[in-house]
Amino acid sequence: MKIFLAQQNYHIGNFESNTQKIICAIEEAKKQGGDLILFSELSVCGYAPKDFLEFDDFIGKCYAAIDEIKQYADTIGVLIGAPDRNPVREGKDLFNAAYFLYEKEVKGIAHKTCLPNYDVFDEYRYFEPAYDWKVMEFKGKKLAITICEDIWNLGDNPMYRICPMDELMKQQPDVMLNLSASPFDYTHDEDRKATIKANVTKYKLPLFYCNAVGSQTEIIFDGTSYVFDKDANLCGKLPSFQSSLQSFILNDDGTIDAPIIEPASRVPDKELNPIALEENLNIEQVYDAIVMGIRDYFTKMGFTKAILGSSGGIDSAVTLALACEALGADNVRAVLMPSEYSTGHSVSDAEALSKNLNNPYDIVPIKNIYDSFLQELKPIFKDLPFSIAEENIQSRSRGNLLMAIANKFGYILLNTSNKSELATGYGTLYGDMAGGLGVLGDCYKMQVYALAKYINRNAEIIPENIITKAPSAELRPGQKDSDSLPDYSILDKLLFQYIERRQGPKEIKAQGFDAALVDRVLKMVNINEYKRNQFCPIIRISPKAFGVGRRVPIVGKYLS
Structure with missing residues (x-):
């Protein structure tokens, strides 16, 4: 199966621009004989839309964009990210979702389970966690589709009660696909590799990880999307801080038809967590x-x-x-x-x-x-x-x-x-x-x-x-x-x-x-x-920046 990763720079709320970028990538992937193309988290509207999600018109434009994009998903499977209305109306009004498009139809929708609400993230303010998990069958393969934070919970994260990949594994998937919007900081690249390796090692499945790229006010997304084979070898890496479209061949045995960039033995096993400031780090x-x-x-x-x-x-x-x-x-x-x-x-x-x-x-x-x-x-x-x-x-x-x-x-x-x-x-x-x-x-x-x-x-x-x-x-x-x-x-x-x-x-x-x-x-x-x-937005490059990710009372007695 020929799988494309589309690492693109989106503009929050600019549906015309985002949709055209997505369609152009789909058309190029089709020209190159692609079977499946994977985009990043909330690619249709851009991440993170914050309180725009509270406007019904904004959600309506997301659905309209999906209707336009799916017309190009005729001979190729397409995975895009967008909000999905909660039809039950129990809990939050929306899910953070991945839409699987094929034959000009929405063939399935996967909802994000693990909703971060720490540092710069505030997803639980807007979204309801997933309550069911289903693999999606496509061209003889069972796809386990997750969204960003979902792969950061391997069943041992006390922040979350459900490990979505554990649920999906009950249906014996063949490959893991992750739509991500993971912000940059100068410690995070190794963290991601360690996390992806841990998933591959646990589930013995290849993993295709597509991350967003571009700056959204103070938050930077560096891209650096990855492809790992079933043995946790790094076989694909898209460039950092650039838009990119690349394809990879997934073989039936879980290997990737590409040279190994880093063997599993060299991929880090744990997160990089500096205990002291290293001014030259990255x-x-x-x-x-x-x-x-x-x-x-x-x-x-x-x-x-x-x-x-x-x-x-x-x-x-x-x-x-x-x-x-x-x-x-x-x-x-x-x-x-x-x-x-x-x-x-x-x-x-x-x-x-x-x-x-x-x-x-x-x-x-x-x-x-x-x-x-x-x-x-x-x-x-x-x-x-x-x-x-x-x-x-x-x-x-x-x-x-x-x-x-x-x-x-x-x-x-x-x-x-x-x-x-x-x-x-x-x-x-x-x-x-x-x-x-x-x-x-x-x-x-x-x-x-x-x-x-x-x-x-x-x-x-x-x-x-x-x-x-x-x-x-x-x-x-x-x-x-x-x-x-x-x-x-x-x-x-x-x-x-x-x-x-x-x-x-x-x-x-x-x-x-x-x-x-x-x-x-x-x-x-x-x-x-x-x-x-009272300060202006700050470009975030560290694990803890002043601004949206650090909330300290102005009037407080602690340590003062």
């Missing part, structure tokens, strides 16, 4: 994910041009380089806004960077604007000493300038704050925290440095002085980040334990971190939740 994937996140956000929102503040520091430099790669250098405008506290090399470094990238840039000093603010505020500030108020006026002046230019010329402002800063509240609301998209908001400072080195892997794009100089907000004379924050090499590791690993103060202190430092840092994280609550 940094190439992190780079590709952020580039895709920027590009898809702009493309799907109908934007074309970006703007950002270029300070001569590492964060804005890396953001600028990533944006130029994603959108093209001509479409990214950098604005240098020196103040009386800016060092001379800040401007020269930022200019050198833009010249290396060949992107347009402007120099707009803020001294006169800053002085005007101080003059108007003098009757209120009187002779009080210089403080954070004056520092933040500078940052907010820059934010106003950037937004003014963005409004005038139709740019979207890219935010350059990193995860270390966002965690500790080291940023100014309505100033350097302004923006439409957080590019580095899920990258710790040490990961930003790792990205800079990766960007410079073939040639010096980011000037070396930007990478080596001490980071500074330059809002007062001689200011350094280290005046307010611990050394990033220590801070980032501590934050990783609290945010990614959800370790409390006792556990973190037991790892050798200074007790007073732990108390100080955790307090900074918790009292600054109000700032993060």
Whole structure:
């Protein structure tokens, strides 16, 4: 049997575009003599549609798209993902479903059993779990069809009571097919392989796994679809961060007519769960994910041009380089806004960077604007000493300038704050925290440095002085980040334990971190939740990002 995997980039709610992509892939698979083609989870409407699922018109458009697609499923079997109304009306109104189309008909519908509602997932809000499980017969084969999370429960996951593959195995299937929308993070690729291997090892069946690709606001889907033979050898892998259509021959004995990419002995047996921050871990994937996140956000929102503040520091430099790669250098405008506290090399470094990238840039000093603010505020500030108020006026002046230019010329402002800063509240609301998209908001400072080195892997794009100089907000004379924050090499590791690993103060202190430092840092994280609550969407690259996947009270006493 010739089986195609269609790894495609969908646009949530764009039924015309999604349907045409699906139909084009079906037609190409038919030309190549395909028997069956597999698409990803909720491919018809895009994943995750969230509260769009509560609109009857949205569900109606899903059904209309399926009716159109099934006309092309004449000589080929087609598996697509879409919501399915619950006819019984007991429980939720919808199922998360896989539709099996053949001979221009809906031959069967498989419902998702395991509905995740952790981190970025909230499926149980909308869907009812499956309550029956049936293999689907096709061309002499019995197909065991599951959806994403279903294969992450091998009967030993306390989150779920039912293991769908255990139920399907009672009907003696020949092959496992999984429609997935599994988000990227820099630890997840090995997790997936380990999970698929565990399924194949347990059930002794080949598995075809089709994952979504593309960015949906902050969540990145990397694709990286897999094909495993019955002996748990990896025989097929679609590219990461790209749309792709590939075919594989499934033999009657459960082998795959393709070279073995990784023998079962080399495929990991367990999930990758780092116990400490490794700033270089899969940094190439992190780079590709952020580039895709920027590009898809702009493309799907109908934007074309970006703007950002270029300070001569590492964060804005890396953001600028990533944006130029994603959108093209001509479409990214950098604005240098020196103040009386800016060092001379800040401007020269930022200019050198833009010249290396060949992107347009402007120099707009803020001294006169800053002085005007101080003059108007003098009757209120009187002779009080210089403080954070004056520092933040500078940052907010820059934010106003950037937004003014963005409004005038139709740019979207890219935010350059990193995860270390966002965690500790080291940023100014309505100033350097302004923006439409957080590019580095899920990258710790040490990961930003790792990205800079990766960007410079073939040639010096980011000037070396930007990478080596001490980071500074330059809002007062001689200011350094280290005046307010611990050394990033220590801070980032501590934050990783609290945010990614959800370790409390006792556990973190037991790892050798200074007790007073732990108390100080955790307090900074918790009292600054109000700032993060007002922040823009952040491109997610870690197992636990700020935003939709981390829900912490703004007003709370714990560790504060």
